[in-house]
Amino acid sequence: xxxxxxQSHNVLLLILILAFSIFLITMISLLxxxxxxxxxxKAVLTDMVESDKTVIVTLAEKGLSEDAVAQIMKKSHARLxxxxxTGEFVIADLNGKVVTFLLNDNIYPTPTYEQIMTEKAAxxxxxxxxxxxxxxxxxxxRNVEVLAGYAFVKGFDWGIVAKIDVSEVxxxxxxxxxxxxxLAMFCMISGSILFILITNPMIGRIIxxxxxxxxxxxxxxxxxxxxDFAGHCLEVNExxxxxxxxxxxxxxxxxxxxxxxxxxxxxxDEIIKKLPEIGFMSYETEHMTKTGQIIPVEVRAKVVDYNKxxxxxxxARDITERKRTEAALRESNAMLEVALASMTxxxxxxxxxxxxxxxxxxxxxxxxxxxxxxxxxxxxxxxxFLEVYLPNGEPAPLDQWAVxxxxxxxxxxxxxxxxxxxxxxxxxxxxxxxxxxRNKDNAIVGAVVTARDITDRKRTELKIxxxxxxxxxxxxxxxxxxxxxxKELEAFAYSVSHDLxxxxxxxDGWSLALLEDYQSQLDERACQYIERxxxxxxxxxxxxxxxxxxxxxxxxQIQKAKVNLSALAQTIVKHLQETQPARQFDISIAPGxxxxxxxxxxxxxxxxxxxxxxxxxxxxxxxxxxxxxxxVDGRQVFFIRDNGAGxxxxxxxxxxxxxxxxHKQTEFPGTGVGLATVQxxxxxxxxxxxxxxxxxxxxxxxxxxxEAS
Amino acid sequence: MNSxxxxxxxxxRSDVELTVRALEKGRVTNELVVAEDGREALDYLFGTGxxxxxxxxxxxxxxxxxxxxxxxxxxxxxxxxxxxERTRLVPVVILTSSQEEQDLAMSYELGxxxxxxxxxxxxxxxxxxxxxxxxxxxxxxxxxxx
Numbered sequence: 001x002x003x004x005x006x007q008s009h010n011v012l013l014l015i016l017i018l019a020f021s022i023f024l025i026t027m028i029s030l031l032x033x034x035x036x037x038x039x040x041x042k043a044v045l046t047d048m049v050e051s052d053k054t055v056i057v058t059l060a061e062k063g064l065s066e067d068a069v070a071q072i073m074k075k076s077h078a079r080l081x082x083x084x085x086t087g088e089f090v091i092a093d094l095n096g097k098v099v100t101f102l103l104n105d106n107i108y109p110t111p112t113y114e115q116i117m118t119e120k121a122a123x124x125x126x127x128x129x130x131x132x133x134x135x136x137x138x139x140x141x142r143n144v145e146v147l148a149g150y151a152f153v154k155g156f157d158w159g160i161v162a163k164i165d166v167s168e169v170x171x172x173x174x175x176x177x178x179x180x181x182x183l184a185m186f187c188m189i190s191g192s193i194l195f196i197l198i199t200n201p202m203i204g205r206i207i208x209x210x211x212x213x214x215x216x217x218x219x220x221x222x223x224x225x226x227x228d229f230a231g232h233c234l235e236v237n238e239x240x241x242x243x244x245x246x247x248x249x250x251x252x253x254x255x256x257x258x259x260x261x262x263x264x265x266x267x268x269d270e271i272i273k274k275l276p277e278i279g280f281m282s283y284e285t286e287h288m289t290k291t292g293q294i295i296p297v298e299v300r301a302k303v304v305d306y307n308k309x310x311x312x313x314x315x316a317r318d319i320t321e322r323k324r325t326e327a328a329l330r331e332s333n334a335m336l337e338v339a340l341a342s343m344t345x346x347x348x349x350x351x352x353x354x355x356x357x358x359x360x361x362x363x364x365x366x367x368x369x370x371x372x373x374x375x376x377x378x379x380x381x382x383x384x385f386l387e388v389y390l391p392n393g394e395p396a397p398l399d400q401w402a403v404x405x406x407x408x409x410x411x412x413x414x415x416x417x418x419x420x421x422x423x424x425x426x427x428x429x430x431x432x433x434x435x436x437x438r439n440k441d442n443a444i445v446g447a448v449v450t451a452r453d454i455t456d457r458k459r460t461e462l463k464i465x466x467x468x469x470x471x472x473x474x475x476x477x478x479x480x481x482x483x484x485x486x487k488e489l490e491a492f493a494y495s496v497s498h499d500l501x502x503x504x505x506x507x508d509g510w511s512l513a514l515l516e517d518y519q520s521q522l523d524e525r526a527c528q529y530i531e532r533x534x535x536x537x538x539x540x541x542x543x544x545x546x547x548x549x550x551x552x553x554x555x556x557q558i559q560k561a562k563v564n565l566s567a568l569a570q571t572i573v574k575h576l577q578e579t580q581p582a583r584q585f586d587i588s589i590a591p592g593x594x595x596x597x598x599x600x601x602x603x604x605x606x607x608x609x610x611x612x613x614x615x616x617x618x619x620x621x622x623x624x625x626x627x628x629x630x631x632v633d634g635r636q637v638f639f640i641r642d643n644g645a646g647x648x649x650x651x652x653x654x655x656x657x658x659x660x661x662x663h664k665q666t667e668f669p670g671t672g673v674g675l676a677t678v679q680x681x682x683x684x685x686x687x688x689x690x691x692x693x694x695x696x697x698x699x700x701x702x703x704x705x706x707e708a709s
Numbered sequence: 710m711n712s713x714x715x716x717x718x719x720x721x722r723s724d725v726e727l728t729v730r731a732l733e734k735g736r737v738t739n740e741l742v743v744a745e746d747g748r749e750a751l752d753y754l755f756g757t758g759x760x761x762x763x764x765x766x767x768x769x770x771x772x773x774x775x776x777x778x779x780x781x782x783x784x785x786x787x788x789x790x791x792x793x794e795r796t797r798l799v800p801v802v803i804l805t806s807s808q809e810e811q812d813l814a815m816s817y818e819l820g821x822x823x824x825x826x827x828x829x830x831x832x833x834x835x836x837x838x839x840x841x842x843x844x845x846x847x848x849x850x851x852x853x854x855x
């Protein structure tokens with residue numbers, strides 16, 4: 001752009017020079033004419049004084065006096081027109097010291113001889129008085145520059161001068177010069193204006209297109225360079241400067257090969273050499289920035305016209321990002337390959353037409369191919385050698401296979417197919433997972449399928465299934481047996497309760513009858529024996545009752561509800577106290593103790609525990625019995641504490657066994673079934689029971705309910 | 710019109726005699742008719758079998774019924790008694806050694822009036838029978854038959 005402006009300035013300068021030249025020529029012409037004019041004046045003036053001299057000399061030779069001659073001269077010149085306005089004709093007498101102006105129309109005040117010769121320059125007259133004749137340009141008596149011819153007449157000692165003012169001679173020339181200069185100036189100015197008026201729109205257009213080109217040139221994200229066939233940069237765009245980190249001037253001083261990385265410079269030279277023949281080339285190379293950074297680029301080089309000669313247009317695109325993406329893609333592809341290869345499941349990717357574009361090693365094994373090259377690569381080939389069956393055993397038509405299903409958009413995991421090679425007859429079971437692959441427009445472009453050989457698993461599953469069935473059958477058998485056993489137990493319990501008790505009652509009844517009806521015939525000892533028979537009978541009756549309770553606790557169904565243990569305990573204690581009114585008790589029952597359980601069973605448990613507490617405190621003047629709740633390991637634990645006989649903890653393991661007793665029958669009577677019953681009830685409530693005791697220092701029974709939940 | 714007789718249905722000889730003894734001890738002097746099994750009890754009630762020709766208008770004051778008997782057990786007898794218009798309202802007291810919950814429930818289900826468990830201790834048995842007699846013979850009011 002700067003260049004163009006300079007060019008338009010040049011045009012203006014040209015106009016100036018032209019105008020100036022015309023002016024100069026005019027001036028030179030004027031000068032030549034002027035010189036001629038001066039010469040003409042010189043000749044005329046010289047001739048005039050010479051002819052006057054001749055006349056005077058001739059008259060003098062005829063013997064005329066100085067005065068007479070002067071008169072004749074005066075008369076002869078009186079009729080003469082002056083030469084120009086300022087022209088004068090003067091005769092000065094050196095001896096008489098008189099100056100005579102021959103022309104009548106002398107416009108200047110006539111000076112005296114003295115005035116002329118002493119004060120003023122009067123160069124022509126003074127030259128005449130030197131006795132010579134000639135022409136002189138000098139100042140006259142008025143100190144005005146004049147052109148003058150002069151002569152000297154010997155004898156009379158007269159000086160003759162004919163003169164004219166230089167200014168009068170010069171005037172027309174000066175006017176002409178002024179006119180010429182004015183005209184030249186006018187031409188110059190009007191020419192310039194005209195030029196600007198005419199060229200401005202043109203220049204504007206050029207500037208605009210130049211700007212457009214430049215901004216295109218610079219706004220491209222690509223590096224654009226123009227270089228000559230030797231590779232020297234002629235023009236570069238802004239991005240090239242920015243990318244390569246050089247200034248524009250630096251780049252223009254460089255060659256194309258310099259901006260390539262060292263290993264590509266040789267190639268660049270080859271291309272520069274070849275390009276003029278080929279005309280166009282596209283290639284990838286590496287540029288190196290000023291700081292040594294390497295930029296991979298894609299180059300399009302072309303031969304173009306530039307400033308009336310051929311040049312190379314080189315457009316280089318930064319492909320760092322593309323290279324990076326390509327590298328990342330390569331890397332992820334490699335990863336995918338490794339991942340696929342390391343998978344034990346067969347994995348294959350099909351395109352929308354059922355062509356398998358990727359498959360892994362496991363695929364080869366899964367479909368019983370020899371190697372990867374042997375694999376059939378399109379879906380259509382498979383029915384030739386492969387039969388596929390659905391889990392129900394029916395043959396699967398091709399459109400029910402995994403790939404067509406996925407290509408229809410179905411996503412599925414663990415679809416089972418049984419496969420059979422027609423060639424070898426080998427049969428196996430595959431678990432397939434498949435999914436369509438969609439592009440960004442959500443259109444299905446392929447399918448990915450994984451398949452796992454689950455033949456062994458199926459076999460194992462079948463085995464487990466069979467085992468389970470067997471197991472269930474066994475459980476059923478056992479349940480039946482158990483139910484039978486339960487029935488038997490019930491029948492047994494029933495007999496015990498009925499048939500065993502009836503004879504006992506007979507023994508007791510008849511023993512009593514014997515005692516009552518035959519007392520007179522029996523001595524005291526016999527009576528004692530009969531009493532013993534009765535007490536043993538009753539004990540056995542008690543034993544049978546306890547055993548029945550124990551078995552009932554085991555057999556009965558538990559019906560859970562919220563049970564108020566405190567209220568239950570109150571009732572039990574009240575009843576027990578009524579049976580032993582003579583005894584002293586200090587009984588404390590914590591209020592609000594509740595538990596989820598079967599109220600009948602819990603009542604039996606509490607009855608047994610309180611029974612024990614009452615029984616084993618029987619020998620104390622004051623029985624202390626406490627029912628309460630404490631927290632052990634964050635769990636609610638109920639306890640019944642007494643200050644009775646206690647027991648030795650060494651035998652505590654026997655405590656809850658049936659028929660296990662810690663005391664002599666004579667000391668504390670009992671069947672040894674009570675705590676066994678309590679433990680069974682607690683266990684049936686998912687609880688635990690344990691005891692702490694010391695001989696003669698009381699016992700505490702702890703139990704929990706629903707500990708498992 | 711009810712008689713004052715008590716019908717005892719019991720297969721065990723020993724138990725029958727013990728019951729007799731208990732009734733005596735309890736000073737219950739009503740006539741005691743003993744049926745040794747369920748069949749015999751029904752024969753008595755409906756005037757059939759060995760009791761053919763008995764005036765069936767005369768119903769016992771109450772029936773003491775054992776549960777566990779050969780041929781026909783106490784429940785069957787009870788069902789028949791409660792099913793028949795003539796015997797429907799006769800008080801029936803179960804007198805048994807069983808204290809099985811299910812027996813108790815079944816008995817009340819079938820419409821028994823009382824359930825007595827025979828204790829092993831004869832003294833207590835006498836008490837129970839005495840109270841029984843007092844209740845059913847003296848205190849209890851039965852609807853009069855038109």
